[in-house]
Amino acid sequence: MRHLLHLDSSLRGEGSRSRKLSAHFADRWRTENPDGIVTYRDLAADPVPHLDDVAFFAQFVAEPDRTPEQAAAMAVGTQLIEEVLAADTVLIGLPLYNFGPPSTFKAWFDRIVSQRTAGKLGDKKFVVVSARGGGYGPGTPREGWDHREPWLRHALTSLGVEDAIFIDAELTLARESPNMIPLDLGAAEDQSLSDALAAIDNLFLTDKSLRA
Numbered sequence: 001m002r003h004l005l006h007l008d009s010s011l012r013g014e015g016s017r018s019r020k021l022s023a024h025f026a027d028r029w030r031t032e033n034p035d036g037i038v039t040y041r042d043l044a045a046d047p048v049p050h051l052d053d054v055a056f057f058a059q060f061v062a063e064p065d066r067t068p069e070q071a072a073a074m075a076v077g078t079q080l081i082e083e084v085l086a087a088d089t090v091l092i093g094l095p096l097y098n099f100g101p102p103s104t105f106k107a108w109f110d111r112i113v114s115q116r117t118a119g120k121l122g123d124k125k126f127v128v129v130s131a132r133g134g135g136y137g138p139g140t141p142r143e144g145w146d147h148r149e150p151w152l153r154h155a156l157t158s159l160g161v162e163d164a165i166f167i168d169a170e171l172t173l174a175r176e177s178p179n180m181i182p183l184d185l186g187a188a189e190d191q192s193l194s195d196a197l198a199a200i201d202n203l204f205l206t207d208k209s210l211r212a
């Protein structure tokens with residue numbers, strides 16, 4: 001049976017564009033995979049604890065030799081890793097925060113990188129639907145400042161994932177940020193969001209691996 005792991009990480013609720021995009025993808029996925037299973041995790045509402053000394057080094061201790069503290073620390077990561085291993089498709093709602101990913105997502109990612117996942121996730125499709133307040137396209141002053149995508153692409157490569165798909169909606173603060181309102185980019189914001197929604201629809205038309 002097909003299995004979607006759906007993660008969100010925006011600190012916003014209703015107004016979040018990355019949540020809107022990930023919900024659209026998940027709805028399409030459910031339509032295409034009526035018998036499929038969806039596991040949902042909201043990394044902002046239910047944050048994964050940061051990796052600490054005990055949790056990191058517990059993985060280097062053989063299971064029977066672990067202290068109760070090490071065993072409990074390992075269990076947190078093990079559950080998250082099992083969720084990834086069970087999935088065919090991993091959908092990530094990922095805003096841009098201070099030119100990188102939300103720390104809640106990084107805390108999750110630090111837990112799933114392990115000997116069980118390194119180089120071994122190449123059979124899974126990773127789809128990242130993202131939102132960013134400004135504009136980062138070719139020729140813009142901040143082209144190349146969105147370090148989230150290159151970072152995650154490289155990090156996923158270490159897990160064997162070479163073909164992660166990124167779909168972005170940008171200029172999302174055009175009507176909200178006092179610095180951006182005078183630029184009158186509302187129409188461009190709307191266009192970017194509708195392009196991202198259309199890109200998701202197109203993915204379901206062109207990628208057979210997303211259909212049962």
Ligand SMILES: Cc1cc2nc3c(=O)[nH]c(=O)nc-3n(C[C@H](O)[C@H](O)[C@H](O)COP(=O)(O)O)c2cc1C
Binds near residue numbers: 012094
């Ligand atoms: C803590 C924080 C940091 C942000 N940093 C950036 C940034 O570096 N560049 C940018 O373009 N937008 C930045 N934004 C704006 C968000 O990227 C934008 O609001 C985006 O739509 C967030 O995704 P969401 O709509 O899913 O919440 C930031 C927002 C927050 C809350």
